[in-house]
Amino acid sequence: ALERIIDVDPNDTTTYYVRVYQVGSECVSTDSITLNVCPIPVVDSVTLSEYYICDGGQVTITAHVSNTTGVLADTTYFYTWFRNGIEIPDVHGNSFIESPLTVDQDVTTYTYTAIVHQIESGCNSLPVSADILTVYRNPIPVIDGDQYVCEMNNVYLITYTDTTSINVGELHYQWYINGELRDNLGFGMGDSRYFAEHLYHRTEPYVFTVEVTRGNGCSRFSDPFNVYVEARPLVEITATETNICTGGSVTLTANLENYHHNDLIFQWYKDSVTRDNEIYGATQYTYTTD
Numbered sequence: 001a002l003e004r005i006i007d008v009d010p011n012d013t014t015t016y017y018v019r020v021y022q023v024g025s026e027c028v029s030t031d032s033i034t035l036n037v038c039p040i041p042v043v044d045s046v047t048l049s050e051y052y053i054c055d056g057g058q059v060t061i062t063a064h065v066s067n068t069t070g071v072l073a074d075t076t077y078f079y080t081w082f083r084n085g086i087e088i089p090d091v092h093g094n095s096f097i098e099s100p101l102t103v104d105q106d107v108t109t110y111t112y113t114a115i116v117h118q119i120e121s122g123c124n125s126l127p128v129s130a131d132i133l134t135v136y137r138n139p140i141p142v143i144d145g146d147q148y149v150c151e152m153n154n155v156y157l158i159t160y161t162d163t164t165s166i167n168v169g170e171l172h173y174q175w176y177i178n179g180e181l182r183d184n185l186g187f188g189m190g191d192s193r194y195f196a197e198h199l200y201h202r203t204e205p206y207v208f209t210v211e212v213t214r215g216n217g218c219s220r221f222s223d224p225f226n227v228y229v230e231a232r233p234l235v236e237i238t239a240t241e242t243n244i245c246t247g248g249s250v251t252l253t254a255n256l257e258n259y260h261h262n263d264l265i266f267q268w269y270k271d272s273v274t275r276d277n278e279i280y281g282a283t284q285y286t287y288t289t290d
Contacts, residue, residue: 015033040125041065043127043128044064046063046112050133051132057135077094080114081113108135114128115128141160141220143223145158155229161212174213182197
């Protein structure tokens with residue numbers, strides 16, 4: 001090696017020397033340099049704290065690295081992370097937390113991959129991926145039923161739950177009124193999509209919600225559903241006259257206290273309250289006889 005520039009390929013940390021000799025004057029100069037050969041870091045594995053989570057749940061992703069000994073063992077390592085092949089910005093540690101969501105509200109899988117870099121040497125590991133993370137959608141419950149109920153009747157409600165995603169196990173239901181858990185055992189319903197209970201009249205609505213949980217633990221609350229339990233209307237009939245001549249007519253009025261006529265349906269009858277005795281067309285709160 002008698003040239004000014006040489007290429008070297010050391011396998012271990014090596015010190016190189018150079019001696020420069022000037023012919024004629026016989027002047028000599030020497031110098032040395034040490035090249036540190038650093039082992040390439042290795043990502044042994046990438047692990048997840050959970051491999052099955054619900055929509056919006058948390059998972060911790062961790063890269064386990066080895067082969068970081070040598071003269072630069074105490075230097076900084078820099079990580080590049082990928083989610084389904086796309087680099088995750090601003091995440092450069094060996095571990096981080098994510099809350100991945102389903103795509104199009106369907107079951108979604110994610111693969112996390114890590115590459116570790118040794119900054120001083122520029123050495124990079126090979127990419128290593130974790131086992132697949134599966135994210136299940138949460139159920140989407142909707143309450144349906146009569147929102148206006150007479151206090152003498154029972155409240156009956158039903159829950160409709162989406163069926164577009166994979167249903168992992170059966171569904172479980174917990175019913176709440178104004179945030180208070182109800183056992184739903186008044187009519188033996190219990191853990192059921194159906195709810196039944198007798199409730200008393202009050203001015204404010206009863207606010208129902210239901211929490212639906214899939215067999216895999218994914219759950220969601222429904223939107224609130226208001227039920228108004230109305231007091232039984234007390235009606236009194238008054239007449240413009242109670243004694244009339246043959247062929248005369250009289251106006252009858254159904255009087256109700258604290259009720260709005262727009263919320264009520266009227267039907268007048270003659271002799272008795274039976275279908276055969278309905279007076280055709282007499283569906284207002286007043287009725288004038290023929």
